[in-house]
Amino acid sequence: MHRMRQGRWISLFCAAASLASIGQTATLRTADTQIVVEAAASAPRLVSLQIPGQAKWEDRVSEPLIEAIEIAGKSTPLRWQFNRDVSRFDEQQVSFVYESASPHLRLTWAWRVPVTFGPIEHQTSIENLESRAIWIPLQDSFAFNWQIDPQSRLDHLYVEKGANTPSPVGTHQVALTEGYRWTGTSSTYGDLRDDQPREIIPWSLVQRQDAAQSGWYAGIEFSGRTRISLERTKDSLHGALGLNPDPGPFRTHLAPGESFETPVVFLGGFRDGPDGAGNVLRRWVRAVLGNPETWNNLHYPLTVNNSWGGGMAVNEEIALRMIRDSSDLGLEMFHVDAGWFRGVGDWYPNPQKFPHGLAAISDDAHNHGLKFGLWVDWTQAGLSTEHGALNARDPRVRGWMVTDLPQNWEPEAFKGQTIDLGVPEAKQWAQKEVERIVTDYHLDMLEHDGYLVAHGCDRTDHPHAAPDPLNKCIYKSWGAYWVDSSNSTDVSYHAVRAYYDIYSKLRKDHPGLLFEICNDGGRMVDFGSAAHGDYFSITDTYDPLSNRRAFYDTSQVLPAAMLETYVEKWPTPRIENFRYMLRSGMMGWLTIMTDTNAWSAEQHAEAKKEVDLYKKELRPLIRDASLYHVSPRPDGVHWDGIQYWNADRQRGVVYAFRGTIERENTHSFVLGGLQASARYVVKFNDHSAADRKMMGRELMGPGLKVTLPLQNSSELIFIEGEGNQ
Numbered sequence: 001m002h003r004m005r006q007g008r009w010i011s012l013f014c015a016a017a018s019l020a021s022i023g024q025t026a027t028l029r030t031a032d033t034q035i036v037v038e039a040a041a042s043a044p045r046l047v048s049l050q051i052p053g054q055a056k057w058e059d060r061v062s063e064p065l066i067e068a069i070e071i072a073g074k075s076t077p078l079r080w081q082f083n084r085d086v087s088r089f090d091e092q093q094v095s096f097v098y099e100s101a102s103p104h105l106r107l108t109w110a111w112r113v114p115v116t117f118g119p120i121e122h123q124t125s126i127e128n129l130e131s132r133a134i135w136i137p138l139q140d141s142f143a144f145n146w147q148i149d150p151q152s153r154l155d156h157l158y159v160e161k162g163a164n165t166p167s168p169v170g171t172h173q174v175a176l177t178e179g180y181r182w183t184g185t186s187s188t189y190g191d192l193r194d195d196q197p198r199e200i201i202p203w204s205l206v207q208r209q210d211a212a213q214s215g216w217y218a219g220i221e222f223s224g225r226t227r228i229s230l231e232r233t234k235d236s237l238h239g240a241l242g243l244n245p246d247p248g249p250f251r252t253h254l255a256p257g258e259s260f261e262t263p264v265v266f267l268g269g270f271r272d273g274p275d276g277a278g279n280v281l282r283r284w285v286r287a288v289l290g291n292p293e294t295w296n297n298l299h300y301p302l303t304v305n306n307s308w309g310g311g312m313a314v315n316e317e318i319a320l321r322m323i324r325d326s327s328d329l330g331l332e333m334f335h336v337d338a339g340w341f342r343g344v345g346d347w348y349p350n351p352q353k354f355p356h357g358l359a360a361i362s363d364d365a366h367n368h369g370l371k372f373g374l375w376v377d378w379t380q381a382g383l384s385t386e387h388g389a390l391n392a393r394d395p396r397v398r399g400w401m402v403t404d405l406p407q408n409w410e411p412e413a414f415k416g417q418t419i420d421l422g423v424p425e426a427k428q429w430a431q432k433e434v435e436r437i438v439t440d441y442h443l444d445m446l447e448h449d450g451y452l453v454a455h456g457c458d459r460t461d462h463p464h465a466a467p468d469p470l471n472k473c474i475y476k477s478w479g480a481y482w483v484d485s486s487n488s489t490d491v492s493y494h495a496v497r498a499y500y501d502i503y504s505k506l507r508k509d510h511p512g513l514l515f516e517i518c519n520d521g522g523r524m525v526d527f528g529s530a531a532h533g534d535y536f537s538i539t540d541t542y543d544p545l546s547n548r549r550a551f552y553d554t555s556q557v558l559p560a561a562m563l564e565t566y567v568e569k570w571p572t573p574r575i576e577n578f579r580y581m582l583r584s585g586m587m588g589w590l591t592i593m594t595d596t597n598a599w600s601a602e603q604h605a606e607a608k609k610e611v612d613l614y615k616k617e618l619r620p621l622i623r624d625a626s627l628y629h630v631s632p633r634p635d636g637v638h639w640d641g642i643q644y645w646n647a648d649r650q651r652g653v654v655y656a657f658r659g660t661i662e663r664e665n666t667h668s669f670v671l672g673g674l675q676a677s678a679r680y681v682v683k684f685n686d687h688s689a690a691d692r693k694m695m696g697r698e699l700m701g702p703g704l705k706v707t708l709p710l711q712n713s714s715e716l717i718f719i720e721g722e723g724n725q
């Protein structure tokens, strides 16, 4: 944090000190975002956010800091005082320090510029300097109150997770009018019950309805229970991002010397609408949150064959056959899904199914030039009494469960009881177990699934707050017991941090090992997971329409390479339908999850061609190009499409999908990112039309016309700058 040399620090300090009456100010900027922050005597404040060339967003309130803590069962007020001597700022970061003398606490309010473009990060930490343990209430990550023109026209954009299945809406763009009041929530188990609202990817965008289509967006880099709120009243647009305060009251324990850290949030400015924002944010996620080791591998995102097409039936014979066929198809990884283990919590290969173990399968994959990936529900306990198994009734382990399990409890075939990773012994066990699995089974990729993070927890002897006995609900879902209580957010805070620690260590010890983030499908799609894993299972429903819908939504905010869609068996009477099925899963990370040995010779040959096309032509664009949502969200009825355009390489592609309306055999896609006065060569991959040259102004005006005679068919149209020929 303190990389500024003393001399330069002093000169900046003096310049700002002339503003002493309103406190110390500092400015941080990237190519897209500029903020001014101020340290007033008793609280810090974001003064303004500016997008270059656009009107400022001015904030008018200080950051609300926690006002009291609990010591020895007594509420004790805090008086925060700015501590100039230990506060720091330079061009990359600001950390304003506030102290409370008695009780003795230190709060650090920090902003950081991680790279020269995109959003700026913010975090607050609170350190207990007392010699006694304390309880603190919820400190939000970031609260804002923009002064706005009551007449201004604003839009709000937010995106749902693909979760178990994408909903009919997914990407919400709504008028943010007077009286607008909205809260979006995120956790790792959203949509578990039907009466719960859809969860969002913890991110939101506010856009001015003007020519520049400029505005700001903010997101949360954390997988625990979080929320974003937004409200418009008269000349104020206010809201907050941070841990979810409901159900409250939230409190968390701090031992002497311990710190509470709010989830990191990021705040960025943009222009040119949601795709303008997305094209900066996706690059930023790659540069700031992404794993360089992963991105340096030019085969990322990989093409994969997954065993779940046959469900739990996978065995040695099936696996070896799939490996041969994966290799023949030109795929790059063989991924064993659920069904390989002895039992839930007993993560050893089933000896009846895999008499030679799992490493033998991995070695065979490697001998065929393939990587080897494995599905493991590693936070789930079962009832196996084998050595090494996580048995929920084992007296050593029983206390890691979120509640006492009834005598008749049994796990399901591949789902058990989630342990509370926030318990240090549970975390330690999990760390050792994933290390063993990666090493013993020669893994190149580890996929986690099931419910990784405990919900609320009934225990009073765990590091998190105890549940409120008067406000507690225990229920059963997916074969597991769940607790809902006032401590749910604190439970998730501890468990998610433990999960991050486990994966950080695993990544450090195994550079190049890939992590697939799956939590019953796309329930864990957030920026905290993006910082600790390499790609996401974005939905648990795998038909072409669901895959395209989940991709359309998730690609608003995350790099396409990180977005995995599983391609499942689907009726394909004609080869055009078959290509449509494959391509619906080829816009990001492609995983085939159907028995490829059941494909006809024609389908097999076609798939091989498509995989080759993906690796040679599509993957470089998926990795590096800008992405444009060039149609409304897919509904399966009308046409839809996605465009990639790499301005540096003057190369792009349009994925065009035709829906089911009989008379709609033609559609024009209005493209983005091109130069109006430049000429482009347009090539239709399947020869649905003759190749041609078109001006940028045509492609971005009337659009690129595509004609497909068949329903549920597709085309890939490659675009090249003429000078690039």
Ligand SMILES: [Zn+2]
Pocket (backbone or CB within 6 Å): 402, 420, 422, 457, 458, 459, 462, 464, 491
């Ligand atoms: Zn617990």
